[in-house]
Amino acid sequence: MSRASAIEIAGLDVTFGRGRRAFRAVRDASFSVTAGSSFGLVGESGSGKTTVLRALAGLLPPAARIRGEMRLHGEPLRPARSRPLRRRLQMVFQDPYGSLHPRHTVDRILGEPARVHGLDSIDRRIVDALADVGLDASFRFRFPHQLSGGQRQRIAIARALIIEPAIVLLDEPTSALDVSVQAEILNLLQRLRREHALTFVLVSHDLAVVSHMCEALAVMRAGEVIENAGVETLRADALRHEYSRELLQAAQGYRTTPAGMPPAER
Amino acid sequence: MKRRDPLLIVDGLRVTFDTPRGPVAAVRDVSFVLGREKLGIVGESGSGKSQTGRALLGLLARNGRMAARQLAFDNVDLLRAGEGERRALRGGRISMILQDPKFSLNPVMTVGEQIVEAFRVHANVSRREARLRALAMLEAVHIREPGHVFDAWPHELSGGMGQRVMIAIMMVPEPDLLIADEPTSALDVTVRLQVLALLDDMLARRGAALIFISHDLNLVGSFCDRVLVMYAGRVVETLRADELQSARHPYTRGLLACQPRVDGDGSDLPTLDRDPAWLR
Numbered sequence: 159m160s161r162a163s164a165i166e167i168a169g170l171d172v173t174f175g176r177g178r179r180a181f182r183a184v185r186d187a188s189f190s191v192t193a194g195s196s197f198g199l200v201g202e203s204g205s206g207k208t209t210v211l212r213a214l215a216g217l218l219p220p221a222a223r224i225r226g227e228m229r230l231h232g233e234p235l236r237p238a239r240s241r242p243l244r245r246r247l248q249m250v251f252q253d254p255y256g257s258l259h260p261r262h263t264v265d266r267i268l269g270e271p272a273r274v275h276g277l278d279s280i281d282r283r284i285v286d287a288l289a290d291v292g293l294d295a296s297f298r299f300r301f302p303h304q305l306s307g308g309q310r311q312r313i314a315i316a317r318a319l320i321i322e323p324a325i326v327l328l329d330e331p332t333s334a335l336d337v338s339v340q341a342e343i344l345n346l347l348q349r350l351r352r353e354h355a356l357t358f359v360l361v362s363h364d365l366a367v368v369s370h371m372c373e374a375l376a377v378m379r380a381g382e383v384i385e386n387a388g389v390e391t392l393r394a395d396a397l398r399h400e401y402s403r404e405l406l407q408a409a410q411g412y413r414t415t416p417a418g419m420p421p422a423e424r
Numbered sequence: 425m426k427r428r429d430p431l432l433i434v435d436g437l438r439v440t441f442d443t444p445r446g447p448v449a450a451v452r453d454v455s456f457v458l459g460r461e462k463l464g465i466v467g468e469s470g471s472g473k474s475q476t477g478r479a480l481l482g483l484l485a486r487n488g489r490m491a492a493r494q495l496a497f498d499n500v501d502l503l504r505a506g507e508g509e510r511r512a513l514r515g516g517r518i519s520m521i522l523q524d525p526k527f528s529l530n531p532v533m534t535v536g537e538q539i540v541e542a543f544r545v546h547a548n549v550s551r552r553e554a555r556l557r558a559l560a561m562l563e564a565v566h567i568r569e570p571g572h573v574f575d576a577w578p579h580e581l582s583g584g585m586g587q588r589v590m591i592a593i594m595m596v597p598e599p600d601l602l603i604a605d606e607p608t609s610a611l612d613v614t615v616r617l618q619v620l621a622l623l624d625d626m627l628a629r630r631g632a633a634l635i636f637i638s639h640d641l642n643l644v645g646s647f648c649d650r651v652l653v654m655y656a657g658r659v660v661e662t663l664r665a666d667e668l669q670s671a672r673h674p675y676t677r678g679l680l681a682c683q684p685r686v687d688g689d690g691s692d693l694p695t696l697d698r699d700p701a702w703l704r
Contacts, residue, residue, distance in 0.1 A: 202612035202613065202614065202615075203583070203612055307469075336468040336469055336639060337468070337639070337641075337679060337682055337683050338468060338678065338679065338682050338695065338696040340682075340683075340684075341682035341683070341684075341693040341694070341695050341696070342695050344684065344693060345692045345693055345695065348692065363612065363613055364613075364684075365686055366683065366684040366685055366686045366688075367684050369684065369685070369686045369687070369688060369690075370684035370685070370688055370690055370693070371684075371690070389690075392686065393686065393687050393688075394687075395686075395687070404614055405613060405614065406686065408613035408614045408616065408617055409613060409686060410642075410646075410686070411642040411643050411645065411646035411647075412617060412620050412643060412646040412647040413646060
């Protein structure tokens, strides 16, 4: 196992339910993520990309059966996570309207993870975390409903970073935002990755976002990883799998073929 | 009506909401003329694009008020039309498709019943005839097993299937104008294109016009004939869709530039500097 790998996933299988109602959401998925890089997990709804992310984060329901191997910096990841292990891996969710407690101030939202992990000088950490995501100290005692969508996502990012993780899992972090706000958040994430030497796993359905953010990617469909590729392959329009190419075409807008139907209607 | 006549004339449309903090202007002096074409209205959240669409149907929230110099659909003056006249237009000659079929289909009626209801309301047909036409309509929106879907409940449908059903229901009264507010934003990208192809096909068959409201400049630019770009309640620029890349207004140009590209180099994206002069 290469030492430069922050994350190694080999033969991951996740099944929900039992017997005849069993549903295999992830099937034999394998990929690895180089430390300090950003890795894109691409697919449509039901492809299993979010389930992979949740398996990594330890956020799957206890009844889910997980098989296969997951390693963090070479260390096996088991369902029972120690606190130091949990601190190394944080998550940012898609919907900044749903992921922040509506009745907690920003101060409390940011302070809580720091307290849970027994960190000191929480006051300074909160101010620093806000500054890190481009918000001044005046935001500290506001409630989520007093913030715009972009500001909320900045708070969610600050909450993930305040305990100094090595790996950040990003689940569609900009798909609920306007494109102009998306640009600001993507720029922010790239800067934070450089400054804090973070490793990202980015789940997205948008190949343009993945191409912009990531060095490598895996395309998922129906629970399987159907293609692993470097970003240069994506940028050169050289993805091999037919479905990957279909996703790419869909990302470029509506085009009719000479037959009058877009390729997806064949 | 002659084909060349404009279908819809909107002149100086204003929409204002009364809030506890005073009136808020959502749409400020929007004007356009619509022919038998596909018109995109593009803008970010809060630009007033959805309220423009809703005002045309008289579907504003209770605290909303609208005013205009002229609002005419096929020579019917919408400002002076009575509620009865408006209701006859709404859902009949003008219909609307909303973003998420999960919320716009009735969850306690089967799909078939909902299409049958549309036929019974808009076309004076027997129950038996309505059922046959509903099945034909499901086939027309490319649903493979119409009989099966006819008996299905909305929660049993995928997003793409649900939106096809919505399109089927909206096309029942054979409208002249379809207003679609983010009709494909809740759908997966590959399904999105199939639903758009279907919509395109239905519009062409019927010769109907479309107002396509969306935040997605590229999608609208590639699907529509003409695009209105809205910012803070105003139309800042009107373009032919194929001229989108040569947009002049700094807001439109900013929106185009701040999108990541598949063939980009990963360097920082340009961000949008909002000029207060755009609000003037």
